[in-house]
Amino acid sequence: KQEVTQIPAALSVPEGENLVLNCSFTDSAIYNLQWFRQDPGKGLTSLLLIQSSQREQTSGRLNASLDKSSGRSTLYIAASQPGDSATYLCAVNRDDKIIFGKGTRLHILP
Amino acid sequence: DAGVTQSPTHLIKTRGQQVTLRCSPKSGHDTVSWYQQALGQGPQFIFQYYEEEERQRGNFPDRFSGHQFPNYSSELNVNALLLGDSALYLCASSLGQRGDEQYFGPGTRLTVT
Numbered sequence: 698k699q700e701v702t703q704i705p706a707a708l709s710v711p712e713g714e715n716l717v718l719n720c721s722f723t724d725s726a727i728y729n730l731q732w733f734r735q736d737p738g739k740g741l742t743s744l745l746l747i748q749s750s751q752r753e754q755t756s757g758r759l760n761a762s763l764d765k766s767s768g769r770s771t772l773y774i775a776a777s778q779p780g781d782s783a784t785y786l787c788a789v790n791r792d793d794k795i796i797f798g799k800g801t802r803l804h805i806l807p
Numbered sequence: 808d809a810g811v812t813q814s815p816t817h818l819i820k821t822r823g824q825q826v827t828l829r830c831s832p833k834s835g836h837d838t839v840s841w842y843q844q845a846l847g848q849g850p851q852f853i854f855q856y857y858e859e860e861e862r863q864r865g866n867f868p869d870r871f872s873g874h875q876f877p878n879y880s881s882e883l884n885v886n887a888l889l890l891g892d893s894a895l896y897l898c899a900s901s902l903g904q905r906g907d908e909q910y911f912g913p914g915t916r917l918t919v920t
Contacts, residue, residue, distance in 0.1 A: 698917040701849075702853065709883075729908075731908065731909060733911070738895070739913060739914070740811075740897060740911045740912050740913040740914045740917070741850070741897065741899075742911070743908060743909065743910060743911070746908045748817075778857050786849055786850075788849075788850075788909075790909075791862065793840075793851055793863040794838065794855075794863055794865060795842075795850050795864055795899075795909060796849045797849030797851075797852075798849050799848055799849045800849055
């Protein structure tokens with residue numbers, strides 16, 4: 698059974714710092730891994746999608762890596778801003794079942 | 808280009824009642840997935856519809872059922888509502904090929920009293 702774990706559960710950092718969010722999964726047989734952002738009470742916004750054959754993806758200040766063999770992914774956020782405050786979720790896709798972690802609640806201090 | 812839309816935004820129901828939630832996929836998408844997100848948790852996969860058939864299902868009871876229409880829009884039906892069904896229900900759309908990116912709607916907040 699696929700399980701997805703995100704560490705830490707919550708994180709507070711001063712504005713301007715670089716930070717790393719971690720995601721681990723138990724079954725490496727995945728189609729892809731997707732990182733999402735969720736603002737309180739809202740839907741999910743897709744940030745980055747990494748296919749199983751890829752090692753990383755970049756979009757602006759965001760960089761996500763995937764090590765399928767070890768069951769790990771990281772989301773790197775450069776030069777954090779108060780507007781980055783949100784919950785970040787990772788999700789793995791296998792056999793059309795998308796399994797989410799519980800998320801990391803990120804608070805950027807002005 | 809319209810994204811994924813869901814209706815209604817909020818809904819309050821009583822235990823034992825039935826509810827229907829609706830989702831229109833992003834233009835060009837033919838696959839719809841439904842998720843339940845309890846407060847403080849990650850979304851839980853309910854099921855996925857492709858070509859009007861349920862292609863995959865998560866660990867949810869038969870009280871949860873769905874339908875996909877020829878225009879690819881979808882409904883989620885929940886019968887015999889329980890207090891524990893209170894959650895944010897999210898719909899996501901994607902292309903038919905396995906492994907494609909999921910695009911989410913804003914969700915429907917269901918409260919069961």
